[in-house]
Amino acid sequence: MEGKEGRLRRNGREPRLSRRQKLVLAAVAAAVIIVAILGLGLGLGLKNRYGGGGDDSETEQPPAPQPTAIWQPAVNTSWQIILNSKLDIDPNNPAVEPDVEVYDIDMFMHRNTAVVSSLHKLGKKVICYFSAGSYEPNRPDSSRFPKQDIGAVLDGWPDEKWLNISSPAIREIMVGRLEMASKMGCDAVDPDNVDGFQNKNGLGLRPQDSISFMTFLADEAHKRKMAIGLKNAGDIVETLLPRMQFAVNEECAEFKACTIFSPFVEAGKPVFHIEYPEGAPFDTNPEQKEEYCNAPGAQGFSTILKAMNLNFGAEYCDGRQVRTKVLQ
Ligand SMILES: *[C@@H]1O[C@H](CO)[C@@H](O)[C@H](O)[C@H]1NC(C)=O
Ligand SMILES: *[C@@H]1O[C@H](CO)[C@@H](O)[C@H](O)[C@H]1NC(C)=O
DSSP: OOOOOHHHHHTOOOSSOOOOHHHHHHHHHHHHHHHHHHHHHHHHHHHTTTTTTTTTOOSSOOOOOOOOOOOOOOOOOOOEESSSSOOOOOOOOOOOOOSEEEEEEEEGGGGSHHHHHHHHTTTTTEEEEEEEEETTTTTTGGSOGGGGGGGEEEEEEEEEEOOOOTHHHHHHHHHHHEEEEEEEESSSSEOOOGGGSSOOOOOOOOOOHHHHHHHHHHHHHHHHHHHEEEESSSSGGHHHHHGOEEEESSTTTTTTOGGGGHHHHTTOOEEEEOOOOTTTTSSHHHHHHHHTOOOTTTOOOOEEETTTTOSSEEEEEEEEEEEOEEEE
């Protein structure tokens, strides 16, 4: 077998280094590589801790201006919610339809875009949605979730699994997500899937776990001058109402349970209420629309009729249908 030296010699060049010098050089090179890898790992780790997570940093943005007070929306505040796509707003000439007061958008989808600041320029408030109580595989921080904190699959959402929301590791990850929302300039957060105790979760979650988790998230959000809403979780409304600035509810009319959330309205806080009637939003079943828009207990709710995938379309109870421009 011909070695390296042999080939060098055959090419007519003398090896310049002795075998021992080469060994020393190789050792130094290996040390440099190891240090570089460790440094990179540490860098990525720190980035992940703050919810960054590497990939699409196409537009590195300066930190958004921070709110000086916690936003308290009023009852009957108008809104649109889009979670399955990115809003299409030209930051240099911002415009958005419908002209509602609040947009609830997916935080991760908008983290490297100027959508939040564009909405602010238009005088809108922004609620940033993320899942706080479920594991999702393709988020930038997904690799940080410890296996032992992941429970059963969410009914109807095969990619998502319930989380042990009492675990300090999970809470730390969620603080990272709040920090990210804060850096983006979100006025509020909409942490989803905090009602594991009302579902088959595989972790033995109890109402007390959700109360404790939402109390923790509320304190962390408020420290960052962000408002927070309670998503669904009807059983714990009474306990959490004083700490929440609003509720986000899905299908209370369908389940004839809107009175459970009406204490928010009585306390002067809005209930952002979504129903999913057949054919919504552009061919809504009229009987369902009537039933959902006039549900007992839903007086004063900010009701919106949507397709289950929470796309660009919406219908309101006054019959107005809207199409928000999104990137396809
Ligand atoms: C609720 O807001 C809508 C506009 O979004 C308005 O037309 C309606 O009058 C308001 N209702 C109350 C009771 O303020
Ligand atoms: C969830 O986390 C808490 C706190 O670390 C722990 O006491 C509990 O045993 C965990 N639950 C499960 C089902 O692993």
